Amino acid sequence: MIITIEGKPASGKTTTCIKLIEKFKEKGEHCLCGFTTKEIRDHTGKRTGFEIITLQGRRAILADVIYKTPFRVGKYYVKVDNFEKIALDEVGKFFKDECNILIIDEIGKMEMLSKKFRESIEKLLSVEKGIIVCTLPIVDFHPLVSAFRQKADKRFLLESGSYKSEEVAEEILQIVLKKLLQNQST
Numbered sequence: 267m268i269i270t271i272e273g274k275p276a277s278g279k280t281t282t283c284i285k286l287i288e289k290f291k292e293k294g295e296h297c298l299c300g301f302t303t304k305e306i307r308d309h310t311g312k313r314t315g316f317e318i319i320t321l322q323g324r325r326a327i328l329a330d331v332i333y334k335t336p337f338r339v340g341k342y343y344v345k346v347d348n349f350e351k352i353a354l355d356e357v358g359k360f361f362k363d364e365c366n367i368l369i370i371d372e373i374g375k376m377e378m379l380s381k382k383f384r385e386s387i388e389k390l391l392s393v394e395k396g397i398i399v400c401t402l403p404i405v406d407f408h409p410l411v412s413a414f415r416q417k418a419d420k421r422f423l424l425e426s427g428s429y430k431s432e433e434v435a436e437e438i439l440q441i442v443l444k445k446l447l448q449n450q451s452t
Contacts, residue, residue, distance in 0.1 A: 269421075269438055269442070270401070270418040270422065271400070273423060278431045280303060282401075293443075300320070301319060318352050327348055328376060330343060339375045354382055357387065368399070373401070378410070387410060388410060391414070
């Protein structure tokens, strides 16, 4: 099962993922893997980059404005190696059945600079096990973004300014719990 959380920047996609993860952890009965992203801000509050954080708390710089790399999205230099070390490990856990729910925040321009990540998530489209919850940008900038949108069993569109992260996270939780119960009874 694939569930997508879609929206423009600042629409609440990451917040929804974080709330969903919190809700799963409160339930305490499900094996989760994956990652979220978080803005990095300087002492003045200006955004200077992003970090990737696993559900177990491993962290790495995803992109920043300071240390130059050959990979760039807007003003941010993307640290593809950092991203791959964490993201590929988390997706790998799902393939190895170390978790049955995979959270990917997000399948965006920075993340898609990694060829290995693209190859890994392409494989997810043909997996017939577990549950994948991923965030997608509103624009289909890559065929894999379109593919996830088309393959999704359930899609949630968040609109900027109408932060309903709590409600969406709860609805996704209920969908996932129902699916897990169905899987147990078959």
